[in-house]
Amino acid sequence: MGNYRLYCSECKAAFDDVFLNICPSCGNAGPLVRTDYQVSKFKPLNLPGFWKFLPWLPCIEWNDKIRSQTIVYKSNGLSKELGLNNLYIAFNGYWPEKDANMVTCTFKELEAPPTFQRASERCIDNLVIASAGNTARAFIFAAQYFDIDLYVVVPKNSIYKLVLPFQVPDNVFIIAVNQDSDYSDAITFSGRMANALNLVPEGGARNIARRDGMGTVMLECVHELKRLPEHYFQAVGSGTGAIAALEASQRLLSSGQYLDALPRLHLSQNQPFTPLTDAWNNGSSELIKIPEDKQRKAISEVFAQVLTNRYPPYSVGGGVYDILNTSEGSMYGITNADARSAGKLFESSEGIDIVPAASVAVGSLIQALESEKVKADDTILINITGGGENRLWEDHDKNKIEPDILCDSTIEMDDLKHALEACHDQRNVR
Ligand SMILES: [Zn+2]
Structure with missing residues (x-):
C-alpha cells in the first residue's frame, strides 16, 4: 500500500503500514520500526513547507493549509562570536522576516x-x-x-x-x-x-511519522547546502529528533547522491537532569537507575523543562545509544547558567529569541569548541528546536x-x- 513499507532492523520483516508502530514479530521489545520508501533518490517536490519532502514522508496526500518548515541559513552573528566559518542554523519557530512560520514556535510542528x-x-x-x-x-x-x-x-x-x-x-x-x-x-x-x-x-x-517528519530538518539542510553537515547539534529529552536526524542522514547517503560521511551527533541535556548524558558518558548501554524521588528533584531544578523525559528510548534497537555509536557521537551536560548565557549570546548575535532547549544546544556547541570536538572550518548544523516566542506575541493574541x-x-x-x-x-x- 502506498509509497513505502515498514521494516524491522532486527528480524528483517517487511510489512504494510496499518498504523502499528511495532514489528508484528518482535512486538513491544523490538527495535524502532523504520520506513522503506519506494523513491530512493532525494528529490524534493514543488510543494509548500516540509511537504516538499513528501516522497520521504509516510503519507500519500498533503495538507495545503499546513505550511510549516525549518529555515536553514548560514550564521553571520553567532559564527563570528565563536570563530566558526561554516556554522549553519536550522531555525524552527516564528520569524516572519526570515519566512519562518511555525506558530507553535517548535520543531514538533514538523511531526x-x-x-x-x-x-x-x-x-x-x-x-x-x-x-x-x-x-x-x-x-x-x-x-x-x-x-x-x-x-x-x-x-x-x-x-x-x-x-x-x-x-x-x-x-x-x-x-x-x-x-x-x-x-x-x-x-x-x-x-x-x-x-x-x-x-x-x-x-x-x-511513530515513524513523527521521526520522518522531524527528519525533514536534516533534509532541509541538505536541500540548502547540497551536502551533509559534519556535525549536528541538538538538545534532547527523549532523543527522538536526533534519531530522526540520523535516520534521514542514512537515507540521504543511501541515495548515492552524496559522498559525505554520516554527521556526528552532538546531543545535550540540561543539568542536573541528564539521564542520557550520564549513561553514554559512563559507557553504559542502559540508563543508570536513579531513585524516582531524586529524579523528580533534579527535574524540578532544570531550566529547559521539555528535556526532562524519565523514559527516553535509549537502549531500544535504533534508539539513542545506537545512534550515538553509529555516528561516533557525543553527549553534553549544560548547566542552567551556561544555557541562559548561551541563549542570550544567540539572541544578541542572530537577532531572535530562542527557547530554553535551544539555548542548551548552543551551550553544547560552545563546550564542543572548548574541548576541540569541532574545528573552525568544520561544517556544523545546529538545530534551534524552538524560537521566536517573543516575536510571535508581538503579532498574535x-x-x-x-x-x-x-x-x-x-x-x-x-x-x-x-x-x-x-x-x-x-x-x-x-
Ligand atoms: Zn522484528
Whole structure:
C-alpha cells in the first residue's frame, strides 16, 4: 500500500503500514520500526513547507493549509562570536522576516501534521498523546486541519503555562492529570487510557511519522547546502529528533547522491537532569537507575523543562545509544547558567529569541569548541528546536489551554470514559 513499507532492523520483516508502530514479530521489545520508501533518490517536490519532502514522508496526500518548515541559513552573528566559518542554523519557530512560520514556535510542528495525515489515510479517527508542552501545542495545531479527535494528556502543573496563538479546536480534548505528575507520568497515564478506552496511541518515538517528519530538518539542510553537515547539534529529552536526524542522514547517503560521511551527533541535556548524558558518558548501554524521588528533584531544578523525559528510548534497537555509536557521537551536560548565557549570546548575535532547549544546544556547541570536538572550518548544523516566542506575541493574541477534564491519575477508567462522553455530547450541542 502506498509509497513505502515498514521494516524491522532486527528480524528483517517487511510489512504494510496499518498504523502499528511495532514489528508484528518482535512486538513491544523490538527495535524502532523504520520506513522503506519506494523513491530512493532525494528529490524534493514543488510543494509548500516540509511537504516538499513528501516522497520521504509516510503519507500519500498533503495538507495545503499546513505550511510549516525549518529555515536553514548560514550564521553571520553567532559564527563570528565563536570563530566558526561554516556554522549553519536550522531555525524552527516564528520569524516572519526570515519566512519562518511555525506558530507553535517548535520543531514538533514538523511531526504532528504527518502523524495526522498518516492516521487519516489509514482511517484512524482518534489519537492520544501525552505531553508536557511542545508536543501538545504542535498536535493541537495540526488537529485543526483534520477530522480526527485528539486526546491530549498533560500534567496539571504544566497546562497553565501552555498558550497558543489560536483557539483550541472542537476535536481536541484536554485531560490534565494531578498536581505532582510530570511528563513521564502523563505518558504512563495516556497508555492506560488508550488501552482501556480503545483509543489509538500516537506511538511516541516509535511513530515513524513523527521521526520522518522531524527528519525533514536534516533534509532541509541538505536541500540548502547540497551536502551533509559534519556535525549536528541538538538538545534532547527523549532523543527522538536526533534519531530522526540520523535516520534521514542514512537515507540521504543511501541515495548515492552524496559522498559525505554520516554527521556526528552532538546531543545535550540540561543539568542536573541528564539521564542520557550520564549513561553514554559512563559507557553504559542502559540508563543508570536513579531513585524516582531524586529524579523528580533534579527535574524540578532544570531550566529547559521539555528535556526532562524519565523514559527516553535509549537502549531500544535504533534508539539513542545506537545512534550515538553509529555516528561516533557525543553527549553534553549544560548547566542552567551556561544555557541562559548561551541563549542570550544567540539572541544578541542572530537577532531572535530562542527557547530554553535551544539555548542548551548552543551551550553544547560552545563546550564542543572548548574541548576541540569541532574545528573552525568544520561544517556544523545546529538545530534551534524552538524560537521566536517573543516575536510571535508581538503579532498574535494568547489563548490559554483549559483542561476539559481535571483528574487524578488513579481515576477509574470507566469514570474517565463517562466524563469524555459528556464532553463529546456538549460539543455536539454546540
Ligand atoms: Zn522484528
